[in-house]
Amino acid sequence: MKRTFFVLFSFLLLVLVLPLISGCSSGESKKINLTISAAASLTSSLNKIIDIFEKEHPDIKISVNYGASGALRQQIEQGAKVDLFLPVSVRDLQTLESEKLVDPSNSVVFAKNILVLIVPKGNLLDIKSLEDLEKSDVKKIAIGSIPSVPAGVYAKESLEKVGIFDNLKSKFVYGKDVIQVLEYVNTGNVDAGFVYRTDAATSKGVTIAYTVLDSIHKPILYYAAVVSSTKYPTEAKEFMNFLLSKKAQEIFSEYGFLPPN
Known part of the structure; x- marks a missing residue:
């Protein structure tokens, strides 16, 4: 009798828990994870901008790899999974464009520096x-x-x-x-x-x-370009365009950057 009760209880528990687990997995799988490779000088300002963007887009999670533009470009050339490239070097951007690793039509200038x-x-x-x-x-x-x-x-x-x-x-x-x-x-x-x-x-x-x-010296401009291999071109472009928004530009200005024009 006890054994029958235990089996029945376990079955009912499984029936109740499975939908919850399934629901959590479904919710997690719907979240899009974007990876950005960005110039190290953007660290503080970009982190703040990402926080705002994620709150407005709860279905998108962004992780950032900061470093020297040239080193980040080499990582993309070597197959690193990156959705958006934010260098402070037109040379590195043009190199990836010539290699068809980023799309020239999917890029913007979003800030300047001194x-x-x-x-x-x-x-x-x-x-x-x-x-x-x-x-x-x-x-x-x-x-x-x-x-x-x-x-x-x-x-x-x-x-x-x-x-x-x-x-x-x-x-x-x-x-x-x-x-x-x-x-x-x-x-x-x-x-x-x-x-x-x-x-x-x-x-x-x-x-x-x-x-x-x-x-x-050449103009110090910050670029954003969608990487050709991204699985999320729409979301990557959405964040790229967000960098030009009033909210983002105010943050860049707060940290001492100049507007792109």
Whole structure:
């Protein structure tokens, strides 16, 4: 009798629980997971924008891989599963376009930035220009690895324009992205470094010694492009367009980015 009751109870429990499990699985399977590869300098602002987007689109979950644009481009070339690419380098975007890995018709420019020369707080070496980097007491200069880190490429263009790049080569300490360059300066391990203005604003341990003129390097533009292999082109494009929305642009502005036009 007890055995019969136990079997009946187990059967009824199974009947009740199965629909709940099935319902949860169904709800989870309906959630679309987008993967974005984005320039490291976007970290704080993009995380905030994603939070807003996900609240407005509960059926979409976004994960982000931050890094140097060149390194992220190589990952896509090697088959990484990415839905949307957000580089700060037209060269990396055009490379993927030429390889048919992103669709040129599915891309936008959504922000601009400014290159700055930063020094540890206090600026004890009194660095006020690019030429000051040639001073004998300036021993180490942090710069993004070339060519994988766009900030390093922009810095190289600028230093070449004023004719001192080759003179400074022995002083360079290379960072894997602008976040690492910022950390080198913030900790005082180097005397100066090149980052974007938005990165400098995140640290209380550095001072902007010089704002690099736009005229001596290519425009610093942020791009968004849907990756050709994505399974979710509609949702990827929806988030790409959201980057141009008033809400997103206000956040970018809050973090020091300039509008795309």
